[in-house]
Amino acid sequence: MAEPEQIRGASVTSRALSVLGAFEGSSGSLTVARIAARAQLPLSTTYRMVHELEEWGGLRKGSDGKYQVGFRIWELGQLAGRRLRDRAHPFLQDLFDLTHENVHLAIREGTQSLYVDKIYSSRKMPQVSRIGGRLPLHATAVGRVLLADQPDWFVDAYLQRELEAPTPKTVTDPRILTQLIGDVRRDGYSVTIEQMRMNALSVARPVVFNGQTVAALGLVFEAHRYREVQRFMPQLRGTVERIEFAMAGRPLTMGE
């Protein structure tokens, strides 16, 4: 008879996960009350779960009384996609040594690119991407490379949606983008200029393993240095090859 607000049929597990989910896209520290609001759960339920998560190490109570995601989650997360990250990382570092430009490694998660690794120093700070961050597929070079690997029906469906335009120069016209994706498929690389941020240019190539694109490797630098793309292409290509070779290597067992 009362309002049917409560998300009925929610399992205990899903509630606990909602509590964790409340931290996604948050500032990092949340009070129990705020967690409850974000997770759409009653206060007492939230309270109980927060404490169980805290005891396990999934959440951590800061000195200000607010909760943060705990290191146990961080440690667990290190297990996700470890093969790719571990194998690729040393070569990203090599590429950075060579170029001293921002180096990215991203995978596709749904309709976004997820940045799984990134090399940068204190010299190059203003960045849009961050490790663990997501960006749309059509506005970065890595994103387009990842999109280009998808079947036509996926690409078409993606382009049919309302596309974000982070800069005035961002291409959002489905017809032009279809064309551009075709170019990426033909050339095996993507170059985007000022699509995600003004004065930024990015180049990317796919990392192929077992016949499918598992990630995209990219370089980002200032747009006015567009002539240097030529110089970086062979280095980017070489790095991708080394990563692909390393991916194929022996399984490198450990524990259990």
Added chain:
Amino acid sequence: MAEPEQIRGASVTSRALSVLGAFEGSSGSLTVARIAARAQLPLSTTYRMVHELEEWGGLRKGSDGKYQVGFRIWELGQLAGRRLRDRAHPFLQDLFDLTHENVHLAIREGTQSLYVDKIYSSRKMPQVSRIGGRLPLHATAVGRVLLADQPDWFVDAYLQRELEAPTPKTVTDPRILTQLIGDVRRDGYSVTIEQMRMNALSVARPVVFNGQTVAALGLVFEAHRYREVQRFMPQLRGTVERIEFAMAGRPLTMGE
């Protein structure tokens, strides 16, 4: 009357967390049956939870049918200790640029050091530490720095336990270690030689924020180059100072 095997009183949440915990220290991919065994849960219960976790994105079913930790956990984990990692990372990279030696950033978690960041290229591969990995506090330079920050009662209790000796040269005598910890407190840095791996040397300094050691910054290189410690000390110190300065900076708000 039957065997009291079941861990009675286990809450649903704790069971779900056990499922996740089953992946800790695993090879990365586990069958449902193996998860059940490791988590000490009945098969049907495990099955149900694995599926709920999978639906949420916490677990991912591989092409071989085995489960792995999913990227959603990885993403969530990026929120843990982000302030430290984000602020420190660029300077670790700078230090690597300068030295081209392995650079580590570790925090203390219980009686171990947890490696939260690390810079290395393909040149320096044989390593014991890994991002997300743990090592004992007494056998590395970062570990000793972290231990030295603890009160005497903690140090004493730590040293009283059976201490691992990864190499023949590892110091495990509590009396000598107490002495060494005293040195670290006095000098503000730690140097360890072949304590964790033969032919490896490590130097570390504490990163202090709000009057307490929040992490330890370390360099690792070949033991026979011990003379170079002199050369690296100022660079290590300078990097720590920059990190500490950056930690104090404006809060850098984002979302919510």
Added chain:
DNA sequence: AAAGTCGTTCTCACTGAGTGAGAACATTTT
């Protein structure tokens, strides 16, 4: 200093969500 606001902690009677043995089936190994 009193009232108001916001957050935390905890209790308790009620009930429906979670349970797990076991059956049926699929896949791989011997």
Added chain:
DNA sequence: AAAATGTTCTCACTCAGTGAGAACGACTTT
């Protein structure tokens, strides 16, 4: 083809989870 191992799912039982609300603490406002 027999055995071993793993997956998926059902169902009757009951115990763990529930959430309104009370009590309290720490602030800001008036």
